[in-house]
Amino acid sequence: MADDKDTAAEAPKKSNKMMMIVIALALVVLGGGGAGAFFMLRGDSAEASAPKKGAITAAENTITVNLADGHYLKLGFALQQTEDAGEEAVDLSEAYELAIDEYTGRTVAELATEEGREKLKADLVAKLVKAYTEDGKKMVMGIYYTSFVTQ
Structure with a gap:
């Protein structure tokens, strides 16, 4: 009779462990789906x-x-x-000045590597965006080099 009580007491413990595993697994799956949706929508x-x-x-x-x-x-x-700038060309006077200020005094070594050129270009683009923002509207978003020759 004592053996019957031991086996009866062990059966609910196993189902409780199994239930906890199922609940934990469901929480992990739902949490992962929620995080994935958050990052995709963001x-x-x-x-x-x-x-x-x-x-x-x-x-x-x-x-x-x-x-x-x-x-x-x-x-x-x-x-x-x-697109906010419309079809009319912006005045390039300030862009010339910013480009001259950005590159004057730089070394050829700085301009010889792709990393150096990209860093300087990113700095120049940030200054251009700031300079060509009017009433909270960005008029310029980038720059393309059509000529870049060092001597």
Whole structure:
């Protein structure tokens, strides 16, 4: 008779353990699905708020910038405007000045590597976006180099 009580007491313990495992597994699956949905929906809102490409305004002339140690940079570029800027070309005077300020005094070694060029370009784009933002509207979103020659 004592054996019957022991086996009867062990049966509910196993089902409780199994139930806890099933509940924990369900929570993990639901939590993972919720996290996945959160990140996917958050990515869509970031894309929706990003400015859309508009017209491109090309600089008519290249500029020559003094680099360090007697070297020069011949630079030509075009600005990628946003859709908010409309079809009218932006005035490039400030873009010329910002490009000259950004590159003057740099070394050829800084400009010789892709990482160096990309860092300087990212810095210049940030300054251009700031300079060409009017009433909270970004008028420029990028720059394309049409000429980039060091000597």
